[in-house]
Amino acid sequence: MKKFLASLLLGLGLAIGGGAAIAQTTTETPPAATAPAAAMPAADAPAAAAPAAAEEAPKETVDKGDVAWMMVSTILVLLMVVPGLALFYGGLVRSKNMLSVLMQVMVVFSLIGVLWAIYGYSLAFGGEGLIIGNLDKLFLMGVTADSLAATFTPGVMIPEYIFIAFQCTFAGITCALIVGSFAERIKFGSVLLFCALWFTFSYLPIAHMVWGAGGYLFDKGALDFAGGTVVHINAGMAGLVGAYVLGKRIGYGKEALTPHSLTLTMVGASLLWVGWFGFNAGSNLEANGGAGLAFINTLFATAAAVLAWCIGEALSKGKASMLGAASGAVAGLVAITPACGTVGPMGSIIIGLVAGFLCLWGVNGLKKMLGADDSLDVFGVHGVGGIVGALLTGVFSAGTLGGVKGDDYSIGSQLVIQAEGVLITVVWSAVVAFICYKIVDMVMGLRVSEEAEREGLDITSHGETAYHR
Amino acid sequence: MVSAVIKPFKLDEVREALSGVGVQGITVTEVKGFGRQKGHTELYRGAEYVVDFLPKVKIEAAVADELVERVIEAIEGAARTGKIGDGKIFVSPLEQVVRIRTGETGNEAI
Numbered sequence: 001m002k003k004f005l006a007s008l009l010l011g012l013g014l015a016i017g018g019g020a021a022i023a024q025t026t027t028e029t030p031p032a033a034t035a036p037a038a039a040m041p042a043a044d045a046p047a048a049a050a051p052a053a054a055e056e057a058p059k060e061t062v063d064k065g066d067v068a069w070m071m072v073s074t075i076l077v078l079l080m081v082v083p084g085l086a087l088f089y090g091g092l093v094r095s096k097n098m099l100s101v102l103m104q105v106m107v108v109f110s111l112i113g114v115l116w117a118i119y120g121y122s123l124a125f126g127g128e129g130l131i132i133g134n135l136d137k138l139f140l141m142g143v144t145a146d147s148l149a150a151t152f153t154p155g156v157m158i159p160e161y162i163f164i165a166f167q168c169t170f171a172g173i174t175c176a177l178i179v180g181s182f183a184e185r186i187k188f189g190s191v192l193l194f195c196a197l198w199f200t201f202s203y204l205p206i207a208h209m210v211w212g213a214g215g216y217l218f219d220k221g222a223l224d225f226a227g228g229t230v231v232h233i234n235a236g237m238a239g240l241v242g243a244y245v246l247g248k249r250i251g252y253g254k255e256a257l258t259p260h261s262l263t264l265t266m267v268g269a270s271l272l273w274v275g276w277f278g279f280n281a282g283s284n285l286e287a288n289g290g291a292g293l294a295f296i297n298t299l300f301a302t303a304a305a306v307l308a309w310c311i312g313e314a315l316s317k318g319k320a321s322m323l324g325a326a327s328g329a330v331a332g333l334v335a336i337t338p339a340c341g342t343v344g345p346m347g348s349i350i351i352g353l354v355a356g357f358l359c360l361w362g363v364n365g366l367k368k369m370l371g372a373d374d375s376l377d378v379f380g381v382h383g384v385g386g387i388v389g390a391l392l393t394g395v396f397s398a399g400t401l402g403g404v405k406g407d408d409y410s411i412g413s414q415l416v417i418q419a420e421g422v423l424i425t426v427v428w429s430a431v432v433a434f435i436c437y438k439i440v441d442m443v444m445g446l447r448v449s450e451e452a453e454r455e456g457l458d459i460t461s462h463g464e465t466a467y468h469r
Numbered sequence: 470m471v472s473a474v475i476k477p478f479k480l481d482e483v484r485e486a487l488s489g490v491g492v493q494g495i496t497v498t499e500v501k502g503f504g505r506q507k508g509h510t511e512l513y514r515g516a517e518y519v520v521d522f523l524p525k526v527k528i529e530a531a532v533a534d535e536l537v538e539r540v541i542e543a544i545e546g547a548a549r550t551g552k553i554g555d556g557k558i559f560v561s562p563l564e565q566v567v568r569i570r571t572g573e574t575g576n577e578a579i
Contacts, residue, residue, distance in 0.1 A: 256511075259513055377514060
C-alpha cells in the first residue's frame with residue numbers, strides 16, 4: 001500500500017509537470033544573449049537578458065574544438081560510472097551481490113539523469129539564488145539546440161545542451177557513489193527513493209552554492225574546480241550516515257566478507273582514471289591551456305597517490321596490494337578534483353601523495369574509530385580525499401607554490417574559505433542524508449530481510465545470478 | 470575404495486604412478502582442507518582475514534583387494550614431498566561396484 005501511494009504520487013507529479021511543460025513549449029525562439037547557466041565568474045559576461053547590451057559584451061563565439069571536447073568529456077564521465085564505478089564497486093562485494101551493485105549504480109545514474117532533465121539543471125544552475133536556483137528551466141523549457149552556455153572565457157560559449165549533459169553526469173555519479181557504503185544489505189527501491197530525495201535536497205543546493213551564479217560559496221571565492229565538495233565530500237557524508245543508519249552487514253567482523261573479483265575492481269579503477277580526465281579537464285568547459293593544466297594534474301596526482309598508498313601499505317602491513325593500488329588511484333583522483341584547475345603539476349604530486357597516505361588511514365584507522373560498516377569505503381576514500389583535496393587546493397593554488405593565483409592571493413584566507421565550504425557541505429549533506437534515510441525507512445524500509453541478505457541480493461532482489469557454478 | 474587427499478601439484482605424478490600399478494580409472498575432486506599445515510592471511514584495505522583452508526585434490530579409486538597395498542605404496546611415493554601438508558590416504562571397504570554400460574559387477578567392473 002505504501003509503495004503504491006509513493007509511486008502514485010511520483011506519477012502524478014510527473015504528469016502534472018509534463019503537462020505544464022508541453023503546454024508552454026511554444027515559447028520564443030532561442031534567446032540570443034541569455035543562458036548564463038554555467039559556473040561563470042565573469043561579471044561582465046552577458047548576464048542581462050537585454051540583447052541591446054550586445055555592444056558592451058564580447059561577441060559570443062562557439063569553437064568546434066571546445067564543443068567536441070565537451071562532448072568527449074561527457075562521454076568519459078559516463079564511462080566512469082558505467083562500467084567504471086560499477087565494476088570498481090562490484091568486484092569488491094561477494095559474488096552473490098555483484099549484480100545488485102551493478103544495478104544500483106546503473107539505475108541510480110539513470111534515475112538522476114531523468115530528474116536532472118526535469119528539474120535538476122534548473123535548480124542547480126538557474127537564477128542567482130544564494131542557496132538554490134529557480135524553476136525557470138523546468139523540463140528544460142526555453143532551451144534549444146541553439147542555446148548557449150558560458151565558459152570561463154567571456155564570450156566563448158558552448159551549446160547549453162552539452163553543458164546540461166555534462167553536468168548531468170556529475171549529478172549521476174555523485175549519487176551512484178553513495179551506494180558503496182550500504183552495499184550488500186539495502187533494498188533496491190530504497191536506494192532509488194533515497195537518491196532521488198538526497199539529490200534534490202543535498203546535491204542540487206550544494207552544486208548551486210559552489211558553482212551557480214549567486215551561489216553562497218561561489219561568491220565567497222571557494223575553489224572547487226571539478227567537484228571535490230559537490231561530488232566527493234557530499235557523497236562521502238551521505239554514505240557514512242547511511243552506513244550508520246543501516247547498520248552493519250550480517251557477519252561483519254566475524255565472517256569473511258571478501259571481494260570476489262579484484263580483477264574487475266582494477267578494471268573499474270582504471271576506467272575511473274581514464275574517465276576522470278573528462279571529469280576534471282572537462283570542467284574547464286574549453287579545450288585550452290586551462291584544460292591542459294587540469295589534464296596533467298589528473299595524471300600526476302593519481303600516479304603519486306598510487307605510489308603513496310603502496311608505500312604506506314608496504315610499510316604498515318608488509319605488502320603492497322592490488323586493492324591498495326586501485327584505491328590509491330581513486331584517492332588521488334578525488335583529491336585532485338577540486339584542485340586540478342588551479343594548482344601546478346608539482347603541487348598535484350604533493351596532493352596525490354598526501355591523499356594516498358591519508359586515505360589509507362581513512363580506510364584503516366579512521367574506519368575503526370568511526371565504527372560504521374562503510375562497505376566499500378565511500379567515506380574513507382571520497383570523504384577524506386575530498387576534504388584533503390579541498391583544503392590543499394587552498395594551499396597549492398598559490399602562485400608561489402606553482403599554482404595559478406597571483407600576488408594578491410592569501411593562502412591563509414583562502415584556507416578559511418575552503419574550510420567553510422567543507423564544513424557547510426559536511427553538515428548539510430549529513431543532515432539531509434539522515435532525514436532522507438529516515439523518510440525512506442518510514443515509507444518502505446531500508447534493509448532487506450536477514451534471509452535475503454544471507455542468500456544474496458542478486459537472487460532475492462533481481463532474480464538473477466551473476467556467475468553460474 | 471582407496472581415497473587420498475594430496476597437494477594439487479602432485480596430481481599428475483600420482484596419476485602416472487597409479488597407471489603404473491594397473492589402476493585404470495580414478496575420480497578427482499578439488500577440495501579444501503587443513504591439518505597441521507597452516508593457512509594464510511588475506512588483507513583487503515583494513516579488513517584482515519585468516520584463511521585456514523588450503524586447496525587440495527582428492528583422488529578416489531576403486532581397486533581390487535589384492536591391489537590395495539601396491540596402490541597405497543604408489544600414491545605415497547608419488548605424493549610425498551616430506552613437508553607438512555602432503556596429505557593422507559584412506560582405505561574403506563567397497564560393498565558393490567557396477568559398470569553402468571554393461572551391468573558387470575564385482576571385480577569385472579573395476
